[in-house]
Amino acid sequence: MSRNVNRPFSPSVEDYVKVIYKLQQSGESVSTNAVSRRMKTTPAAASKMFKVLADMKLIEHTPYYGAKLTLPGEKVALEVIRHHRLLELYLHQALGYGWDEVDAEAEKLEHHISEEFEDRIDQMLDYPKLDPHGDPIPTREGTIEPLRGTSLVDSEAGETVTVLRVQDDDPSALRFLAKMGVRLNGQIRVVDKQPFNGPLTLQIAESEHTLGRELAGQIFVESYSEQEIAVGGETWK
Amino acid sequence: MSRNVNRPFSPSVEDYVKVIYKLQQSGESVSTNAVSRRMKTTPAAASKMFKVLADMKLIEHTPYYGAKLTLPGEKVALEVIRHHRLLELYLHQALGYGWDEVDAEAEKLEHHISEEFEDRIDQMLDYPKLDPHGDPIPTREGTIEPLRGTSLVDSEAGETVTVLRVQDDDPSALRFLAKMGVRLNGQIRVVDKQPFNGPLTLQIAESEHTLGRELAGQIFVESYSEQEIAVGGETWK
DNA sequence: AGTATTTTTTGAACTTGGTTAAATTATAAC
DNA sequence: GTTATAATTTAACCAAGTTCAAAAAATACT
Incomplete structure (x- = not known):
């Protein structure tokens, strides 16, 4: 080397x-x-x-x-x-x-x-x-x-996806998402997607949340079926 | 705080x-x-x-x-x-x-x-x-x-001492001393001390070594009897 | 004490990375 | 196609931290 x-x-x-x-x-x-x-x-x-x-x-x-x-x-x-x-x-x-x-x-x-x-x-x-x-x-x-995943804003209502990646630059955004239950390798079901750039309604674990397009754009996901094994970064505080 | x-x-x-x-x-x-x-x-x-x-x-x-x-x-x-x-x-x-x-x-x-x-x-x-x-x-x-300890050069022949501190600035000196068996909290017996600023003869573990005044000056020790419990830095690679 | 030597400080200049204001080039608008 | 606007670059300058050479002060020598 x-x-x-x-x-x-x-x-x-x-x-x-x-x-x-x-x-x-x-x-x-x-x-x-x-x-x-x-x-x-x-x-x-x-x-x-x-x-x-x-x-x-x-x-x-x-x-x-x-x-x-x-x-x-x-x-x-x-x-x-x-x-x-x-x-x-x-x-x-x-x-x-x-x-x-x-x-x-x-x-x-x-x-x-x-x-x-x-x-x-x-x-x-x-x-x-x-x-x-x-x-x-x-x-x-x-x-x-x-880079893995496609932006959550491009997912359609009804889809269930796995979180692969989250934009890391804004600490307060990260805290906000974490509080909402967003986890790497966690599942999200897109319950609804309002038109006119409106918010998404998401089901994370047991509860429902709404999330604006901007933040949703920072979450990158793949369709639930096509998961692979993640190798790092899978534990959380 | x-x-x-x-x-x-x-x-x-x-x-x-x-x-x-x-x-x-x-x-x-x-x-x-x-x-x-x-x-x-x-x-x-x-x-x-x-x-x-x-x-x-x-x-x-x-x-x-x-x-x-x-x-x-x-x-x-x-x-x-x-x-x-x-x-x-x-x-x-x-x-x-x-x-x-x-x-x-x-x-x-x-x-x-x-x-x-x-x-x-x-x-x-x-x-x-x-x-x-x-x-x-x-x-x-x-x-x-x-700072704890007195310099090893000030010890007298016949004394047995415990190493409390070693000067840290020169990596090669540290390697040299480590190879000789010098350890924090380890014992050293001063077998002999040549006059005219000559080298010291030390017994470390089972073997004898000679060590020049300069390096000996970088080792700080206390008389074997008056030991206390060391709280940190006591493990070695 | 008076000179020589060493140590410390000062001054001019350089480097890196920044600012503001002005000049230049691209792009958009009509 | 000219003009207005926006983006980019240049110019002049600042600040921190450095160097080298010269000046100043302290110390040592005899």
Whole structure:
């Protein structure tokens, strides 16, 4: 196993690359605007950083159009994301952190752990494949499984689905959903779906709840029949 | 417990304060030179930083003479040291890090863990009092027990002593001592002590070893009879 | 005491990552 | 197709933390 033993990139560079990676999953080319919004800086800062990243060959940047990661850039992003998701799972499993707490702590630590630390918690967790929100953990080698599930908003009334993944960025949303009974690998029956972008009525465990389109969009599911065995992230506080 | 919930100091400031704390344990006033040597920067950088720290009221600095921590400065230092030593012990106990490996990893993480993390590993470790090298772990409240033991070089031939503490800065020295059988809370019999700053002959477990004054100076012991129960850091890889 | 040496501080300059305001380019609207 | 608007980049500047070289102060030497 060789792999970049010394990560020569600053936390800031790592963060930009990570954000670009996530943004380019949805749309093709990534704009300075989109990046700066996510990073809570100004577009000017992102624009400058794009130049730095382009010099480092981590992105290809066509001025006024946007950027996309190079192969090395993608490797860097996946290494950071690997750290993040391993840390999330570790904090959850080993230290009892809640669903909603892991993201913030992992965010701070992801740039500062050694490969040694990464390997040890990976081993401790028995080489997990998913983080506590159902996101795939990249491999050491820099590969990653595709995101699983389709959005709950696309399910039809009457369907019963299994929760595979939940958007992890907003702690209060996570707490809200958890309180409602939403669990990874748990079942949800779509009782009703109001038209005109109205809320969904869901049956979770024994009780019924209504949920707005926005939050429902953050839950990714598969039809109940086609389940597989989940490998990680299946325990809860 | 209130305690400074947001640590508003940069990693750099925290590091300087920590180094000053350690240096002022031996000599009274701490010089920019001594600090810069430890931090592997230039005296100019330390001199600049002394001014910053003085403005922050973390140190009192008399130009051309030296500096010492204020009470708030000491609190900051002890908080950082608490993080460091808790992390060392956690890495050792929970993740199987070796004696010699914990310092470097803790060094990187100490500035980036939350109070939440600190509390959780503290609890996980059952509120330990000593780190894996026998150094006392400061309390949340910013107090610390005095360093235990007297240097092995001051022991006389014929004495049998218990190892209470070992200097932690040099990993290769730690590996060397570990290979020789030096263990926290282990016994050492001083068989002989050559004059003219010559080496000591030690009996550790069944075998005899010779050890130079320099390394012997890094081992802190107490006379075998006056032992107490050690509360933390007593297990080994 | 007076000079030489060492230590400490200061000043100018650089790097990284940020801001605000102005200029530039793309996109949308009529 | 010109014009208005929105997005992007550039320019000038700030702050933290560093370096190197020079100046200033303390210490040591004889």
